[in-house]
Amino acid sequence: MLIIGIAGGTGCGKTTVVNTILNELPEGEVGIISQDSYYKDTSHLNFDERVQINFDHPRSIDFELLMEHLTILKTGKPIDQPVYSFVKHNRTGDTIKTYPRKVMIVEGILILSHPEIRDLFDIKIFVHADSDERLIRRLKRDINERGRNIDEVLNRYQTTLKPMHQQFIEPMKEYADIIIPNNKYNTVAVDIVRTIINEKL
Ligand SMILES: Nc1ncnc2c1ncn2[C@@H]1O[C@H](COP(=O)(O)OP(=O)(O)O)[C@@H](O)[C@H]1O
Protein backbone atom coordinates (compact mmCIF):
# COMPACT_ATOMS: atom_id res chain seq x y z
CA MET A 1 0.00 0.00 0.00
CA LEU A 2 1.24 3.49 -0.93
CA ILE A 3 0.15 6.13 1.59
CA ILE A 4 0.19 9.77 0.48
CA GLY A 5 -0.23 12.56 3.03
CA ILE A 6 -1.56 15.88 1.76
CA ALA A 7 -1.33 18.84 4.18
CA GLY A 8 -1.65 22.62 3.91
CA GLY A 9 -3.54 25.43 5.59
CA THR A 10 -7.29 25.82 5.51
CA GLY A 11 -8.55 26.85 2.06
CA CYS A 12 -5.28 26.01 0.29
CA GLY A 13 -7.23 23.55 -1.89
CA LYS A 14 -6.41 20.11 -0.43
CA THR A 15 -9.88 18.67 -1.01
CA THR A 16 -10.03 20.15 -4.50
CA VAL A 17 -6.60 18.73 -5.37
CA VAL A 18 -7.61 15.28 -4.08
CA ASN A 19 -10.90 15.32 -6.02
CA THR A 20 -9.11 16.44 -9.20
CA ILE A 21 -6.55 13.63 -8.82
CA LEU A 22 -9.37 11.09 -8.36
CA ASN A 23 -11.45 12.37 -11.28
CA GLU A 24 -9.41 10.64 -13.94
CA LEU A 25 -8.42 7.52 -12.04
CA PRO A 26 -10.36 4.24 -12.14
CA GLU A 27 -13.12 4.28 -9.52
CA GLY A 28 -12.41 2.49 -6.28
CA GLU A 29 -8.65 2.20 -6.75
CA VAL A 30 -7.68 5.00 -4.37
CA GLY A 31 -8.98 5.39 -0.81
CA ILE A 32 -9.39 8.68 1.03
CA ILE A 33 -9.02 9.41 4.71
CA SER A 34 -9.89 12.92 5.85
CA GLN A 35 -8.36 14.32 9.02
CA ASP A 36 -11.68 16.14 9.56
CA SER A 37 -13.29 12.75 10.33
CA TYR A 38 -10.97 12.50 13.32
CA TYR A 39 -11.92 15.66 15.19
CA LYS A 40 -12.51 14.48 18.76
CA ASP A 41 -16.02 13.50 19.75
CA THR A 42 -17.40 16.45 21.76
CA SER A 43 -20.91 15.16 22.46
CA HIS A 44 -20.44 15.92 26.17
CA LEU A 45 -20.42 19.66 25.32
CA ASN A 46 -23.34 21.82 24.20
CA PHE A 47 -23.19 23.76 20.91
CA ASP A 48 -22.05 27.05 22.50
CA GLU A 49 -19.20 25.24 24.25
CA ARG A 50 -18.17 23.44 21.04
CA VAL A 51 -17.95 26.75 19.15
CA GLN A 52 -15.25 27.83 21.61
CA ILE A 53 -12.95 24.89 20.71
CA ASN A 54 -9.68 25.69 19.00
CA PHE A 55 -10.11 23.42 15.95
CA ASP A 56 -6.73 24.40 14.54
CA HIS A 57 -4.70 23.00 17.44
CA PRO A 58 -3.40 19.40 17.19
CA ARG A 59 -5.08 18.51 20.50
CA SER A 60 -8.49 18.83 18.78
CA ILE A 61 -7.67 15.78 16.66
CA ASP A 62 -8.02 12.16 17.79
CA PHE A 63 -4.63 11.17 16.34
CA GLU A 64 -4.71 7.89 18.28
CA LEU A 65 -7.78 6.75 16.38
CA LEU A 66 -6.34 7.96 13.07
CA MET A 67 -3.11 6.04 13.77
CA GLU A 68 -5.08 2.93 14.74
CA HIS A 69 -7.17 3.14 11.55
CA LEU A 70 -4.16 3.59 9.27
CA THR A 71 -2.46 0.61 10.93
CA ILE A 72 -5.58 -1.55 10.40
CA LEU A 73 -5.80 -0.49 6.73
CA LYS A 74 -2.15 -1.42 6.24
CA THR A 75 -2.96 -4.95 7.44
CA GLY A 76 -5.61 -5.17 4.68
CA LYS A 77 -8.72 -4.76 6.85
CA PRO A 78 -11.47 -2.10 6.51
CA ILE A 79 -12.19 0.61 9.06
CA ASP A 80 -15.27 2.60 10.07
CA GLN A 81 -14.31 6.21 9.34
CA PRO A 82 -16.38 8.64 11.48
CA VAL A 83 -18.51 11.24 9.68
CA TYR A 84 -18.00 14.83 10.87
CA SER A 85 -20.43 17.75 10.69
CA PHE A 86 -18.86 21.21 10.42
CA VAL A 87 -22.30 22.71 10.98
CA LYS A 88 -22.69 20.96 14.35
CA HIS A 89 -18.96 21.05 15.16
CA ASN A 90 -19.19 17.37 16.09
CA ARG A 91 -19.21 13.82 14.77
CA THR A 92 -22.62 12.81 13.45
CA GLY A 93 -22.51 9.31 14.98
CA ASP A 94 -22.46 7.74 11.50
CA THR A 95 -19.42 6.03 10.00
CA ILE A 96 -18.33 5.13 6.49
CA LYS A 97 -16.84 1.70 5.85
CA THR A 98 -13.47 2.48 4.28
CA TYR A 99 -11.64 -0.36 2.56
CA PRO A 100 -7.88 -0.63 2.08
CA ARG A 101 -6.72 0.31 -1.43
CA LYS A 102 -3.40 0.08 -3.23
CA VAL A 103 -3.13 3.83 -2.75
CA MET A 104 -4.54 5.66 0.28
CA ILE A 105 -4.59 9.47 0.47
CA VAL A 106 -4.72 11.08 3.92
CA GLU A 107 -5.54 14.79 3.81
CA GLY A 108 -5.83 17.46 6.48
CA ILE A 109 -4.35 20.65 7.90
CA LEU A 110 -2.40 18.95 10.71
CA ILE A 111 -1.52 15.49 9.41
CA LEU A 112 2.19 16.29 9.03
CA SER A 113 2.42 17.65 12.60
CA HIS A 114 2.21 14.20 14.22
CA PRO A 115 5.62 12.48 13.95
CA GLU A 116 4.38 8.83 14.01
CA ILE A 117 1.66 9.51 11.46
CA ARG A 118 4.09 11.48 9.31
CA ASP A 119 6.38 8.44 9.30
CA LEU A 120 3.61 6.29 7.82
CA PHE A 121 3.49 8.40 4.65
CA ASP A 122 5.46 7.23 1.62
CA ILE A 123 4.94 10.61 -0.06
CA LYS A 124 4.34 13.87 1.82
CA ILE A 125 2.74 16.73 -0.09
CA PHE A 126 2.17 20.31 1.11
CA VAL A 127 -0.33 22.44 -0.82
CA HIS A 128 0.54 26.14 -0.59
CA ALA A 129 -1.71 29.14 -1.17
CA ASP A 130 -1.05 32.63 0.19
CA SER A 131 -2.85 33.50 3.43
CA ASP A 132 -5.01 36.24 1.86
CA GLU A 133 -6.13 33.81 -0.86
CA ARG A 134 -6.90 31.14 1.77
CA LEU A 135 -8.88 33.58 3.91
CA ILE A 136 -10.99 34.70 0.93
CA ARG A 137 -11.72 31.05 0.00
CA ARG A 138 -12.46 30.16 3.62
CA LEU A 139 -14.88 33.07 4.01
CA LYS A 140 -16.80 32.11 0.88
CA ARG A 141 -16.86 28.38 1.67
CA ASP A 142 -17.76 28.67 5.37
CA ILE A 143 -20.58 31.14 4.68
CA ASN A 144 -21.96 29.15 1.73
CA GLU A 145 -21.43 25.59 2.99
CA ARG A 146 -20.72 25.52 6.71
CA GLY A 147 -23.39 27.86 8.12
CA ARG A 148 -21.05 30.60 9.35
CA ASN A 149 -21.30 34.40 9.17
CA ILE A 150 -18.52 36.85 8.29
CA ASP A 151 -17.83 37.86 11.93
CA GLU A 152 -17.49 34.23 13.05
CA VAL A 153 -15.02 33.38 10.29
CA LEU A 154 -12.91 36.51 10.81
CA ASN A 155 -12.93 36.16 14.60
CA ARG A 156 -11.78 32.51 14.40
CA TYR A 157 -9.16 33.49 11.84
CA GLN A 158 -7.62 36.17 14.08
CA THR A 159 -7.86 34.39 17.44
CA THR A 160 -6.89 30.80 16.64
CA LEU A 161 -6.55 29.91 12.97
CA LYS A 162 -3.76 32.31 12.01
CA PRO A 163 -1.54 31.70 15.10
CA MET A 164 -2.07 27.91 14.88
CA HIS A 165 -1.24 27.98 11.18
CA GLN A 166 2.03 29.77 11.91
CA GLN A 167 2.90 27.42 14.79
CA PHE A 168 1.78 23.99 13.57
CA ILE A 169 1.11 24.01 9.82
CA GLU A 170 3.50 26.28 7.93
CA PRO A 171 6.64 24.74 9.57
CA MET A 172 5.56 21.31 8.23
CA LYS A 173 6.65 22.37 4.73
CA GLU A 174 10.10 21.29 5.85
CA TYR A 175 8.97 17.64 5.82
CA ALA A 176 7.24 17.77 2.42
CA ASP A 177 8.61 15.83 -0.56
CA ILE A 178 6.51 17.94 -2.91
CA ILE A 179 5.11 21.47 -2.45
CA ILE A 180 2.23 22.34 -4.76
CA PRO A 181 1.80 26.09 -5.41
CA ASN A 182 -1.98 26.52 -5.53
CA ASN A 183 -2.81 30.22 -5.73
CA LYS A 184 -4.20 29.27 -9.14
CA TYR A 185 -5.49 25.85 -10.20
CA ASN A 186 -2.30 23.84 -10.74
CA THR A 187 -3.14 21.19 -13.31
CA VAL A 188 0.52 20.36 -13.98
CA ALA A 189 1.20 19.42 -10.35
CA VAL A 190 -2.03 17.43 -10.14
CA ASP A 191 -1.06 15.52 -13.30
CA ILE A 192 2.35 14.70 -11.81
CA VAL A 193 0.81 13.29 -8.62
CA ARG A 194 -1.73 11.34 -10.69
CA THR A 195 1.11 9.86 -12.75
CA ILE A 196 2.88 8.71 -9.57
CA ILE A 197 -0.36 7.08 -8.36
CA ASN A 198 -1.03 5.45 -11.75
CA GLU A 199 2.37 3.77 -11.66
CA LYS A 200 1.38 2.12 -8.38
CA LEU A 201 -2.05 0.90 -9.59
N1 LIG B 1 -6.62 26.84 -6.96
C1 LIG B 1 -7.78 27.36 -6.57
N2 LIG B 1 -8.17 28.57 -7.05
C2 LIG B 1 -9.34 29.13 -6.63
N3 LIG B 1 -10.21 28.53 -5.76
C3 LIG B 1 -9.87 27.34 -5.27
C4 LIG B 1 -8.66 26.69 -5.65
N4 LIG B 1 -8.59 25.49 -5.00
C5 LIG B 1 -9.72 25.41 -4.25
N5 LIG B 1 -10.49 26.51 -4.41
C6 LIG B 1 -11.76 26.81 -3.75
O1 LIG B 1 -11.44 27.23 -2.42
C7 LIG B 1 -12.33 26.66 -1.45
C8 LIG B 1 -11.52 25.83 -0.47
O2 LIG B 1 -10.96 24.73 -1.18
P1 LIG B 1 -10.80 23.31 -0.49
O3 LIG B 1 -10.33 22.36 -1.53
O4 LIG B 1 -12.03 22.96 0.29
O5 LIG B 1 -9.59 23.65 0.53
P2 LIG B 1 -9.07 22.84 1.79
O6 LIG B 1 -9.57 21.41 1.67
O7 LIG B 1 -7.58 22.92 1.71
O8 LIG B 1 -9.62 23.56 2.98
C9 LIG B 1 -13.34 25.84 -2.25
O9 LIG B 1 -14.50 26.61 -2.41
C10 LIG B 1 -12.66 25.59 -3.59
O10 LIG B 1 -13.58 25.49 -4.64
Ligand SMILES: O=c1ccn([C@@H]2O[C@H](COP(=O)(O)O)[C@@H](O)[C@H]2O)c(=O)[nH]1
Ligand atom coordinates in the same frame (compact mmCIF):
# COMPACT_ATOMS: atom_id res chain seq x y z
O1 LIG C 1 -16.01 21.80 13.91
C1 LIG C 1 -15.14 22.36 13.23
C2 LIG C 1 -13.96 21.73 12.89
C3 LIG C 1 -13.04 22.41 12.11
N1 LIG C 1 -13.29 23.68 11.70
C4 LIG C 1 -12.30 24.36 10.85
O2 LIG C 1 -12.03 23.56 9.70
C5 LIG C 1 -10.73 23.81 9.24
C6 LIG C 1 -10.13 22.55 8.65
O3 LIG C 1 -10.83 22.12 7.53
P1 LIG C 1 -10.37 22.52 6.02
O4 LIG C 1 -11.37 21.79 5.16
O5 LIG C 1 -8.98 22.04 5.85
O6 LIG C 1 -10.49 24.00 5.89
C7 LIG C 1 -9.92 24.30 10.43
O7 LIG C 1 -9.20 25.46 10.06
C8 LIG C 1 -10.97 24.60 11.53
O8 LIG C 1 -10.90 25.94 11.97
C9 LIG C 1 -14.47 24.30 12.02
O9 LIG C 1 -14.71 25.45 11.63
N2 LIG C 1 -15.37 23.63 12.80
